[in-house]
Amino acid sequence: SIDKDLLTKLSKNVAKKQSFLKRDLDARSLSEAYRLMFHLPGTEKLDGSTEATLWTPYNKTHVWGRMFISQNYICFDSRVKGLVTLVVPLRDVSQIERAENQPSNPSVDHSILITTRTAQRATFLFSQIHDRDFVVQKLSDLLARIRIVSREESCYGDEDEWKVQPPMMSMFKPSPSPESKARQEVKAKQWELHFSEYGRGVSMYRTTEIAKLVLQGIPDSLRREVWMNFSGAWNEMASNPGVYRDLVNKNINVPSTASDEIERDLHRSLPEHLAFQSEIGIGALRRVLVAYAARNPQIGYCQAMNIVTSVLLIYCTEEEAFWQLVCVCESLLPDYYNTKVVGALVDQGVLDDLIAEHLPHLHTALQQLGMIKMISLSWFLTIFLSVMPYGSAVNIVDCFFYDGARVIFQVALTILETNQDKLLQCNDDGEAMQQLCDYLSGVFNDEDPHRAIIRDGIPVNKSVSVQSLLYDAYTKYGSLTAGELERLRIKHRLKVVQSLEDGLSRNIMRSIVADGYFKQEELMELLQFVREELLSGQRQQEERYDPSRPPYEAYCVDYELFQALFTGISPWGKGTRPNDLSARLFRLMDRNGDGLLNVREVVTALGLTCTAELTQRLRLLYILHLPPLLPxxxxxxxxxxxxxxxxxxxxxxxxxxxxxxxxxxxxxxxxxxxxxxxxxxxxxxxxxxxxxxxxxxxxxxxxxxxxxxxxxxxxxxxxxxxxxxxxxxxxxxxxxxxxxxxxxxxxxxxxxxxxxxxxxxxxxxxxxxxxxxxxxxxxxxxxxxxxxxxxxxxxxxxxxxxxxxxxxxxxxxxxxxxxxxQRVDIVEAVSHMRRRRFTTIHTLADLQ
Structure with missing residues (x-):
């Protein structure tokens, strides 16, 4: 049914009907913001939202905000930013019912009571819902579709040759000082008191009180649980039981480029920790990285993933570390971990803008030294784990999982501001990098202030506690919001992607222009058309491009697209039976038999029929009619x-x-x-x-x-x-x-x-x-x-x-x-194909 409220406008200055394309894009944008706000799986789509109040039992108040509903979750965000948020998975809900109005208490009018199976506080009361009956019916319909999958149903067979390892910290126990142990116990007690008042697990009431506890550092005994809940990894794991084990069993012994890269980096992953000096830790790390490469071949494996995963394995089980990695790579730091590190390059531009805004004098100096690109990659890709002691950097990871990517920008700005005077005195980039390296190597943890920091066997002077660093970051740059970051990312993403594509195109051109079939401008036009078709959404490549291969293998063309190019460009494709020749020519050019042609093979095929010498064309026609091409x-x-x-x-x-x-x-x-x-x-x-x-x-x-x-x-x-x-x-x-x-x-x-x-x-x-x-x-x-x-x-x-x-x-x-x-005018032929493509689309639309 048509949403009349959305399509009909009261103002006479706007169209009465809104474009359905715009409506679809708006819905996608809202769903993306919704997933980002509550750290939900990437497949979750927002169904709708409504104004409501939430009863908060810890202070006995009805808090106004907005209630969000999607296929698998009910969420709430208060009007007052940061006052309270709530995430209730429908898989945990046992009952949804209307609450009776109370004449003596109008605050609970039009209420819905939601009862859960697992939450410490089992009921949640939403009130002042305008169309309560509709909301109840909607939630009931969604709840009826939820299938509860128990962990026993997942594929955890005893026949496997390996077992999921528990957190490495439980097997390779550290020896903390008495002072550190006492502080851990105090923090754990504070968290337990908080859980008793605000609830525990995914559906806890998230308030500024929890933010204060996170800022002080999560105790080691609770880090696993809190990370899983705040990052969204628990939701991913609960929605995909058995997936990790299946991925490992099917791919652990399969040779691939990603597997080779993983093997090369395994022993460089947190070598100072005992777990990764043994086969137990190395084996778990290998399985997690191989499973993720199989799950997401577009990313496969990227350097820095091994360091992040190593720290995750210290505090989480093997399967939990896998789903944490999923959240980091696909939600919290999207597009960071691919061969082109697009996300990190985008955030280089974002950091550059933020430095220019907040530290203008330093910005000029860093630009002259070319420093911003160097620091952002090493800091952001590993969430500071590779540049400071992991026992200190793990506190930054605590805040990262709670607050998202804005934390790493806040910390980066604070580090640069603290070192501003010394950086302004540096004469070259090497001196400036050494200054930052010394500072970061000396970051220590207040929990164990007397523990010496050793780097490469040499004691390092302490610079600042990680607690102080985070406190300054939130105090000075707490106004930096996720929304502002996204706006800056959008601004820079187009520039970065265009720059990468242009660079790749130039490399492809250099690698094939010497073949002599087409002029440079013709190659550029043809390559641009192929890129447009591949990006159209219907011909997405499944495997990522390996930069060690020739540039012309970056794009691959299937037979359907080749046939379109052949009939649209080549004079051999203008007859009544072009498919016979195009199929044989495709097969002849497909040297590795994978059903795809790389750019060079496409250019060769078209060049031999469009621009080659007369005898070359006749020889090709002759060969296309020899067996086995023509059985x-x-x-x-x-x-x-x-x-x-x-x-x-x-x-x-x-x-x-x-x-x-x-x-x-x-x-x-x-x-x-x-x-x-x-x-x-x-x-x-x-x-x-x-x-x-x-x-x-x-x-x-x-x-x-x-x-x-x-x-x-x-x-x-x-x-x-x-x-x-x-x-x-x-x-x-x-x-x-x-x-x-x-x-x-x-x-x-x-x-x-x-x-x-x-x-x-x-x-x-x-x-x-x-x-x-x-x-x-x-x-x-x-x-x-x-x-x-x-x-x-x-x-x-x-x-x-x-x-x-x-x-x-x-x-x-x-x-x-x-x-x-005759020599075919490739530029004109491709232009004609573009015109015909858009004309065809409009014609089909007119027929509907």
Whole structure:
């Protein structure tokens, strides 16, 4: 049903109907903001929201705010920012009911009472809901669709050779000082008191009180639980039981580029911790990283993921660390961990803007030194874990999981402000980086102030406690909001993506322009069109591009897109049967047999049919009609008479009425008829065993000078070749000279093949006797190879033409020479395809 409130406007200054595209984009934007606000899975879509009050039992108050509803969650955010937020998974809800109005207490009018199974505070009361009945019905419908999956249902078999490891801290227990142990116990007590008052788990009331506790640092014993709840990882894990184990079992022994990169970095991951000096920790780290690479092949594995995952494994179980990594890579720091680190590059621009706004004098100096790019990558990719002691950086991770990415910007600005005076005195980037490195290496944890900091075996001077650093960050830059960050990210994302794409395009151009098929501007136009098609949403590449491979492999084209390019650009695609040639050309160019062509292969295919020299084009046309590209079975007549197939009649019809097919001197059967009748039932096994070798040979012929070693062509294959040539040439404007050239040259080539038949018959009488024997026994299965190793029937070996004969004879027809010498205007052809594409879209829209 149409949302009339959305589509109809009261103001006469705006359209009465809103674009459905805009409505869809607005809905996506709202869902994205909703997921970001409450740290929900990426698949969650906002269904709607309404004004309501939430009863907060810890202070016995009705708090006004907005109630949000999606497929799997009920959420609440107060009007007063940061006062209270709430997330209630529908999987935990046992009952939804209307609460009775109380005349003595109008604050609870139009209330809904939600009862849960797991929360410490089992009920949540929402009041002042305008359309309560509708909301109750909606929630009831959503609740009815929820399937509760227990952990026992997930695929946790005992037959696996490995087991999910518990937190590394429980197996490799540290030896804290008495002072540190006492502080941990005090903090744990404070958290337990908070849980008793505000609830525990995903559905706890999140207030400024919890923010204060997080800022002081989460006790080690509770870090696992709090991280899982605040990051959204618990929601992901609960929604995907058994997925981690399945990913590990299916991929742990599968060789891949990502696996090789992971193995190389395993022993560089937090080597100072005992867990990662043993196979227990290394094995768990390997499984988590391999599972994530399999889950998200667009990212695969990226350096820095190993460091983050190592710290997650210290405090969380193996499976929990996996889902934490999912949240970091896909929600909290999106696009950071891919081969181009797009997200980190975007945030470089964001940090640059923030430094310019808050620290203008330092900004000028850092720009001159080129420092911003260096610090943002190393700091942000590992959430400071690689630049300061992990025992201190883990407190920053606490705040990161609670407050999101804004924390790393607040900390970065605070570090730069603290070191501003010293940085302004530095003469070069090396001196400035050393200053920051010394400062960050000396960050210590107040819980154990007497513990020495050792870096590379050398004691480091302490600089500041991580607690003080975080306090200053929130005090000085607490006004920085997630919304402001997103606006700045949008501003810089387009610049970064465009810059990366332009750089990749230049690399592709440099790698293929020397092939000589197209000019630079033509290549750029063609490449731009391919990029547009791949980004259209219908042809997304599943695997990420490996930068160690050649640049032209960055984009891959499937057959559907290649066919569109072939028919839209190449003159060979303008006939009535372009699919035959495009399919064979695609197969010839697909050297690795993966069903995709890289950019170089696409350019080569189009160049050979659009801009190559005349003889190169004719040689390609000839090769496209050789087996196995054109199997023998595909060129035989589908109808057989008692005496054989009537191929001669078909050939006569094709080459016009004036074309005569000569018969052999020893038989009244036309040559083409004999050729087919003796080869119509060739065993499949013979051709299949030869096909792979022959395909690679055909590809090698494309690179051979002057087509040296090209096999001779049998008569059925020649008929198919000339049919294709006729189809290509007659697609042009009607030209009597062209028709005459096609007929006369076709006749001449048939006569040449017949002369060759007599020559080979005289040359090898034994072959002729075999042919006669085959005729007497009427055996269609005997085969013989020609001088070049091509399999065929005995009669096939009689009639044949060579590539040189085909080219030399074809060159006598001036209209054909003119056609194959024309150079296609690629820029105009691609522009025409663009116009046709958009015209087609509009036409389809008009029909709806």
């Amino acid at each position: 023998t079975a595909d060129v035989e007549s589908p109808t057989l008479s008692e005496d054989g197939a009537e191929i001669a009649t078909e050939a006569t019809d094709f080459f016009e009425d004036s074309l005569q097919v000569n018969a052999g001197s020893d038989s009244s059967t036309p040559v083409l008829e004999r050729s087919a009748s003796t080869s119509s039932q060739q065993p499949l096994g013979c051709e299949e065993s030869w096909e792979v070798r022959s395909m690679s040979s055909l590809r090698a012929l494309m690179d051979a000078p002057r087509g040296k070693g090209t096999p001779r062509m049998s008569q059925p294959h020649f008929i198919a070749l000339w049919r294709s040539l006729h189809d290509i040439l007659t697609a042009q404007p009607e030209d009597q000279q062209m028709y005459h050239a096609i007929a006369s040259i076709g006749t001449l080539l048939l006569q040449l093949g017949d002369v060759g038949k007599k020559f080979y018959a005289a040359r090898d009488e034994s072959n002729e006797s075999l042919v006669q024997a085959a005729g007497q026994w009427q055996s269609p299965t005997d085969t013989v190879s020609d001088r070049n190793g091509n399999p065929g029937s005995l009669a096939d070996a009689e009639w044949s033409i060579a590539l040189e004969q085909f080219i030399a004879t074809t060159l006598t027809g001036q209209p054909i020479v003119d056609f194959f010498s």
